[in-house]
Every structure is written in C-alpha cells, then in structure tokens.
Amino acid sequence: MSRLAPKGARISVLYPAEEIAGRVRALAADIVRAIGPEPLVVPILKGSFIFAADLLRALHEAGAEPDMDFITLSSYGKGTRSLGEVTIVRDTEAAIAGRDVLIVDDILESGRTLAFAKDLMAARGAQRVMTCVLLDKPGKLAVDAKADFVGFECPDRFVVGYGMDVAHAYRQLPFVGYIER
Ligand code: IMP
Ligand code: MG
Helix, strand or coil: CEEECHHHCEEEEEECHHHHHHHHHHHHHHHHHHHCCCCEEEEEECCCHHHHHHHHHHHHHCCCCCEECCEEEEEECCCCCEEEEEEEEECCCCCCCCCEEEEEEEEECCCHHHHHHHHHHHHCCCCEEEEEEEEECCCCCCCCCCCCEEEEECCCCCEEECCECECCECCCCCCEEEECC
C-alpha cells in the first residue's frame, strides 16, 4: 500500500495503524509481566513520543500504574546518518534510584542511543533497567544493546511516521512507512 504524504512524497506503508495498535497491546502485557506494575517509563524523545503515549495507555489497560519522565537524546544531525556520538539535549527530572525503569525508543539501529540511556539509568541507581523499541533493524548493532521488548523487526530502510521523522517531517503520519525513491 502506498499513500501520498505531505510535501508530495509517496510513502510505502510498512505497519498500518491497526497493526501497530495490536502489537502495542501485546507488548504492554509482556512488559507488565516482566517488570511489574509500577515502572518508571522513560521515552527517548523525540521519535518515540507517539509510541510511548500509546504504550502508556496500553500499560494502564494491562493493569499497571506507571510513572513517566522524558529524556531527549541526539545522535543524528539533520540528516539520516547517525553521527555516532550520543548527547543529552534535555535530561530527566524524576528520581531514578531504586526504580524499575523501562526505556522506550522508536528504533534500534546501531544501539548507541539505547546503550547510552541504559548506562545512564544504571549509573543513577535504577533497580532494574529494561528496554522497549517499536522497531529493530536487525544486523545493524555496533554496540551491545539488545532490546528486551521489540514491536517489529524492520527492513533496513529509513522509516518515518508514528512519531519518526526525516529532518522533522512526517512525524504526524498515523502509520510507519518509508519514502519511495
Ligand atoms: P542508534 O543510536 O543508531 O541505535 O539510532 C537510534 C536512533 O536513531 C533512534 O532513536 C531513532 O530516532 C533514529 N533512527 C534510526 N533509524 C531511523 C529511521 O529509519 N527513521 C527515523 N529515525 C531513525
Ligand atoms: Mg530517536
């Protein structure tokens, strides 16, 4: 399926909204079983914000009472190539020590972003740190950063939509897709 997106680009749909919603519900049930009912959910902004919002509501449906705080990390400039170095753009505010932390990100690619966030939460004394990503691009890991929970294994394309962008465009699309060349 292909849709005309804003700015005239054609976007091939990889994961439609309904399929994502079903997967998010299943993930939430798995997460509650593994981490317990009171995790501190820490989405990595900006790309994961829609996924995290849906996941938080699904965690509620699954019986959890999560807290949420946010961290903004940057590893990309304006382009589509990772710069390799992860920096904190905006830090969390919540106390991390002793918490069961669930880090949420949109995509696992080199793993540098997730590894950085995981190390940071561990260094701040989290009791446990688990990780959840909507998409995993297999075979791209440059560091040891396997996610505990994965929505979908994703083809090696630059994807947009459902919060994910290219140069800040296309976050608003309700599905995940890639731009047709
Ligand atoms: P990593 O640090 O190389 O694992 O990169 C992960 C980060 O890069 C994620 O937080 C995403 O925001 C971003 N990213 C990686 N691949 C894509 C993509 O295909 N589309 C949009 N963002 C991506
Ligand atoms: Mg990101």
